[in-house]
Each structure stands twice: as C-alpha cells, then as structure tokens.
Amino acid sequence: xxxxxxxxxxxxxxxxxxxxxxxxxxxxxxxxxxxxxxxxxxxxxxxxxxxxxxxxxxxxxxxxxxxxxxxxxxxxxxxxxxxxxxxxxxxxx
Numbered sequence: 001x002x003x004x005x006x007x008x009x010x011x012x013x014x015x016x017x018x019x020x021x022x023x024x025x026x027x028x029x030x031x032x033x034x035x036x037x038x039x040x041x042x043x044x045x046x047x048x049x050x051x052x053x054x055x056x057x058x059x060x061x062x063x064x065x066x067x068x069x070x071x072x073x074x075x076x077x078x079x080x081x082x083x084x085x086x087x088x089x090x091x092x093x
Contacts, residue, residue, distance in 0.1 A: 002043070002059040003084070004029045005036075006051050010044055018074045023047040025080060027059055032087055045078040046071060058082035 004027035012024065025047050029040035034056070043059065048068040051057050057080045065071060065079035 001064075002027075002029050002061065003032060003087075004043065004045075004057055004059050004080075005034075006053055006055050006057060006080075007042060008053070016075050019046070019076075022070070022074075025051060027057060027078075027080065029059075030056065032089055034087075043078050045080045046074075046076050047080045049080055049083055051080050051083050056084035056087075058084060 006025050007028045008026040010024035010026060023046070025045055027043050027045050029037040029043070031037055045059050046065070048070055059078055060068065060081055061078045065076045066074065068079035068081050071079050
C-alpha cells in the first residue's frame with residue numbers, strides 16, 4: 001500500500017471500454033508526516049472511493065488494484081482504495 005495525495009485528474013476521451021465511467025486521478029506518494037516523497041514520481045490511479053483534490057489517500061498497485069471494488073477484469077495497475085482521515089506516528093525510540 002502507498003500513502004499518497006491527490007494532485008490532479010486525467011480526462012481521456014478515448015480509453016479502453018472497460019474503463020468507461022471510471023475517474024482517473026494523479027497521485028503523489030507522500031511521507032507519513034504529509035511531506036512529498038521527493039524520490040517518487042506521480043501515479044495515475046483509478047478512484048474506487050470518491051477521493052477529491054489534495055486529499056490523502058491509500059493506493060494499491062498490481063494485482064491488489066484489480067481486486068478493488070469495480071476493478072475486477074479491468075486493465076488497472078493502481079487504485080485508490082481509501083481516504084485517510086488522520087495519521088498517528090509513534091515518535092518513541
């Protein structure tokens with residue numbers, strides 16, 4: 001699973017028919033403290049949960065993405081499966 005922030009959306013007038021009606025979002029992996037992961041690029045993901053711009057989300061990739069709601073038997077490699085409400089880190093040793 002990948003912690004990410006929604007950075008934008010993709011509009012594709014022509015795409016695989018199995019993706020018709022699916023929202024495509026651009027996400028940027030982030031660190032648990034909310035800062036951008038400078039080493040990571042952007043990922044295009046299918047939105048399975050109704051995420052919005054700048055929201056922190058949980059993303060899965062590969063075969064896990066094809067198990068997300070509404071993605072079975074679709075050409076999907078990345079899917080947003082959760083919207084993050086809060087993150088709590090143990091700052092102990």
